[in-house]
């Protein structure tokens with residue numbers, strides 16, 4: 001039968017020589033390979049104690065931004081959700097009421113805003129699509145977890161603290 005690849009090798013079944021039966025040359029050869037690897041530069045790092053430098057284009061967890069007066073920038077226009085190739089963003093818009101001008105920048109705001117980080121591919125399209133500078137991807141690595149629900153980031157998790165309330 002014709003072989004599919006040329007990778008098959010003929011196994012040498014001739015009787016072992018004295019040195020082969022002693023195993024010593026093979027052991028020494030194996031030790032030589034191990035020693036060679038000990039002297040080589042490690043390909044791994046001891047994370048989390050040791051961290052690799054970020055790539056200049058690294059994109060991590062998202063934040064929802066506020067303006068200088070602490071008002072939420074997001075107007076729930078939905079452009080980020082529309083641009084998202086992973087359909088990871090959902091939101092609910094609400095109308096600003098009288099007396100809430102100090103909370104929200106525009107007449108409309110996101111009453112609910114969620115990003116499903118299990119869907120997100122950290123492409124940054126949401127950041128690029130946003131006309132209000134409201135969403136940014138930071139250099140923070142998303143923490144791991146055993147619970148799928150913890151990867152649904154809500155508005156409270158994403159919104160940066162109010163600079164006016166910072167000490």
Ligand code: SF4
Nearest residue numbers: 084120121123124126
């Ligand atoms: S980074 Fe990309 S995949 Fe993640 S939420 Fe934004 S647009 Fe969607």
Ligand code: SF4
Nearest residue numbers: 074075077078080130
């Ligand atoms: S984050 Fe930006 S693009 Fe997304 S809904 Fe808010 S204002 Fe619109």
